[in-house]
Amino acid sequence: MLDKNYNKIVMKFGGTSMADIDKISKVADHIEREFNSSKKVAVVVSAMSGETDRLINLVDAIGKIDNSERDAVISSGEQVSSALLALTLKARGIQARSVQGWQIPLKTDEVHGSARILDVQSKYLDDLISRKEIPIIAGFQGITDDNRISTLGRGGSDTTAVAIACSLKADLCDIYTDVDGVYTSDPRIVELAKKISKISFEEMLEMASQGAKVLQTRSVELAMSYGIAIRVRSTFAENNLEKNNKTINIGTIVTNEDSILEDKVVSGIAYSKNEAKITIQNLDDKPGVAAQIFGNLAKSAVNVDMIVQNISADGKHTDLTFTLQEAELKTAKSILDDLKSEVSYEKLIESKDIAKVSVIGVGMRSHAGVAAEMFSTLAEKGINIQAITTSEIKVSVIIDSQYIELAMRALHSAFGLDQK
Numbered sequence: 001m002l003d004k005n006y007n008k009i010v011m012k013f014g015g016t017s018m019a020d021i022d023k024i025s026k027v028a029d030h031i032e033r034e035f036n037s038s039k040k041v042a043v044v045v046s047a048m049s050g051e052t053d054r055l056i057n058l059v060d061a062i063g064k065i066d067n068s069e070r071d072a073v074i075s076s077g078e079q080v081s082s083a084l085l086a087l088t089l090k091a092r093g094i095q096a097r098s099v100q101g102w103q104i105p106l107k108t109d110e111v112h113g114s115a116r117i118l119d120v121q122s123k124y125l126d127d128l129i130s131r132k133e134i135p136i137i138a139g140f141q142g143i144t145d146d147n148r149i150s151t152l153g154r155g156g157s158d159t160t161a162v163a164i165a166c167s168l169k170a171d172l173c174d175i176y177t178d179v180d181g182v183y184t185s186d187p188r189i190v191e192l193a194k195k196i197s198k199i200s201f202e203e204m205l206e207m208a209s210q211g212a213k214v215l216q217t218r219s220v221e222l223a224m225s226y227g228i229a230i231r232v233r234s235t236f237a238e239n240n241l242e243k244n245n246k247t248i249n250i251g252t253i254v255t256n257e258d259s260i261l262e263d264k265v266v267s268g269i270a271y272s273k274n275e276a277k278i279t280i281q282n283l284d285d286k287p288g289v290a291a292q293i294f295g296n297l298a299k300s301a302v303n304v305d306m307i308v309q310n311i312s313a314d315g316k317h318t319d320l321t322f323t324l325q326e327a328e329l330k331t332a333k334s335i336l337d338d339l340k341s342e343v344s345y346e347k348l349i350e351s352k353d354i355a356k357v358s359v360i361g362v363g364m365r366s367h368a369g370v371a372a373e374m375f376s377t378l379a380e381k382g383i384n385i386q387a388i389t390t391s392e393i394k395v396s397v398i399i400d401s402q403y404i405e406l407a408m409r410a411l412h413s414a415f416g417l418d419q420k
């Protein structure tokens with residue numbers, strides 16, 4: 001699908017790639033290479049690394065403020081980095097110009113801080129590209145209908161890049177970052193993890209939402225619905241690029257399931273340590289109780305992940321356990337405290353010492369036994385499973401967080417993913 005035949009590309013560079021003037025020069029090398037091989041190129045950049053955090057801290061120091069002014073501040077990192085890169089290219093005699101979200105325009109809704117993209121006009125960018133002036137687009141930002149600057153949420157430049165790629169009908173969206181691709185598991189924990197050469201959108205979505213932070217989840221959703229291939233690749237680790245300019249071995253391509261030939265049942269092992277669980281003991285077992293509890297949690301935007309309800313021993317009471325993000329534990333507890341007058345229960349037990357490990361792969365659709373294999377692998381290591389969820393392409397379990405590394409290594413090897 002990709003190989004040699006792509007000629008319109010979006011190149012996105014993350015914060016670590018834009019961290020200083022030397023690194024920006026390395027970024028310019030990549031752009032120059034693609035541009036000189038007569039590709040049509042548009043570029044999207046993140047802020048210099050650490051800059052968005054710095055801006056957020058400035059805003060937070062003022063206290064509660066207007067979210068649209070907050071966006072005006074925190075989007076500014078990308079204005080700086082896009083113009084620095086344009087300057088670097090121009091100094092080399094390559095025509096380029098910085099383009100802010102509002103100049104495209106890239107329209108979003110009004111949810112400041114995590115705005116969704118509504119529309120991306122392609123005319124301005126197309127005009128620049130056709131006169132061989134490279135647009136260097138500030139990622140992460142857009143403009144609302146009432147003419148205010150908005151931002152797309154942390155990591156949002158990935159989504160900008162994919163949205164630009166859709167709008168320009170690009171053949172490929174190249175995401176340049178500080179890792180050389182997507183791995184079968186976190187290499188910091190599983191030493192034998194290996195780079196995946198192709199992965200499906202759906203698997204990538206599961207990996208991203210299970211904690212593999214390479215791509216913003218929304219960017220993968222967008223790429224999936226428009227069928228835009230993404231390639232995750234390193235800005236720095238490609239010494240042989242000039243000699244070996246075969247796309248096939250570079251990075252990880254995220255694409256349609258159909259264009260992946262490899263016949264693997266499991267593609268990756270993901271994990272998340274930011275999990276917590278609450279058990280509600282001796283809860284009234286009658287219709288409407290669960291609706292009330294989870295309805296109230298949802299109203300306060302507490303995202304519940306797994307739910308386990310025990311069979312009631314006496315027909316009147318039961319224990320209900322659910323998991324959620326650790327950061328939302330406090331909110332959830334206060335909601336449940338407030339509910340005590342309406343639904344009766346004996347007590348709440350909370351725990352933060354849990355972690356989630358997931359086995360992911362589209363091959364599960366046609367292969368039985370993955371869950372069984374996962375459970376027996378954990379059992380062999382003496383690891384107890386506290387809760388389970390499954391989807392068509394994923395099995396996740398909650399375990400004691402002290403065993404997470406052991407569990408990941410064991411599963412990685414049991415499913416044949418270890419590097420030879």
Ligand code: ASP
Nearest residue numbers: 046052140154155156157
């Ligand atoms: N600069 C923004 C952030 O740090 C957006 C991005 O890097 O994708 O979240």
Ligand code: MG
Nearest residue numbers: 014155158214
């Ligand atoms: Mg990022």
